[in-house]
Amino acid sequence: MMLLIDAGNTRIKWAVAEPGAAPGDWLAHGSFAHDDGAALPAVLAAHPGIRRVLGSNVAGPALGVALDATLAAVGLRAEWLASTAERAGVRNGYGEPGQLGTDRWAALIGARRLHRGPCLVVSAGTATTADVLDADGLFRGGVILPGVGLMLRALARNTAQLPFADGHFSDVPRNTADAIVTGCLHAQAGAVERMFRPLAEQPGALCLLTGGAAGRFADLLQVPLRRVDNLVLIGLATVAGEGPQPAAMG
Ligand SMILES: Nc1ncnc2c1ncn2[C@@H]1O[C@H](COP(=O)(O)OP(=O)(O)O)[C@@H](O)[C@H]1O
Ligand SMILES: CC(C)(COP(=O)(O)O)[C@@H](O)C(=O)NCCC(=O)O
Ligand SMILES: [K+]
Incomplete structure (x- = not known):
């Protein structure tokens, strides 16, 4: 099971999916505000089977650090997408x-x-x-x-x-x-x-x-x-x- 995170400038969107699932075929999904510190822990608690986390963050490094800390508390490390040549x-x-x-x-x-x-x-x-x-x-x-x-x-x-x-x-x-x-x-x-x-x-x-x-x-x-x-x-x-x-x- 994997967790996908889209941290935008207004809010954070997330989805939980099985690897290889069809596009948009989420097991669960939602969104939360930057200052809602309880939201991500709740998502993680509800989905203990998460093994991989992939994210995009355009909302600044401070938010990334906060998300990383929450993930680290349950032993997860996010792979943050970088924009590359291909x-x-x-x-x-x-x-x-x-x-x-x-x-x-x-x-x-x-x-x-x-x-x-x-x-x-x-x-x-x-x-x-x-x-x-x-x-x-x-x-x-x-x-x-x-x-x-x-x-x-x-x-x-x-x-x-x-x-x-x-x-x-x-x-x-x-x-x-x-x-x-x-x-x-x-x-x-x-x-x-x-x-x-x-x-x-x-x-x-x-x-x-x-x-x-x-x-x-x-x-x-x-x-x-x-x-x-x-x-x-x-x-x-x-x-x-x-x-x-x-x-x-x-
Ligand atoms: N429940 C909602 N919470 C926040 N913004 C919402 C909501 N529903 C619609 N919007 C609109 O969507 C915009 C945010 O869209 P979103 O794609 O999440 O942005 P970002 O990726 O920049 O965070 C807001 O500017 C607002 O116009
Ligand atoms: C253009 C954006 C601000 C859009 O952010 P969003 O509205 O999704 O929060 C973001 O993609 C960004 O910070 N881009 C970096 C500059 C660029 O894409 O050229
Ligand atoms: K946008």
């Missing part, structure tokens, strides 16, 4: 491969497992990322923008008159809350659709959309779309299926 059939086109967020790297690996054609891998979390994956498994590059929640908070924090908006999408907004929410959702959907344009003419091109905020703008996207829960964890499970990590870090 892994599980995906080649990393970043100028410096190690600079790529490990959650993006894992999501690309998961996407390659789910779809063999050209793919735009979109992760809507704290930040939104849209990453171009070629049909032959080359990650060409991608974009990072503030996620939906961050965009909304930025407007509320940095203006005198704008509230934290709890509005709805509208074709032509006629109140402040709807104007803000609609603007932020257009920004997200627009970035995705613009990044998809170069792929659109290629046969089998698909946008894979994951992340906690995906539901806020999925319906707006005018691209061939597949929603996937926990694509990062699927990528980590794929890496686990390749055997021991070459360079475990953390």
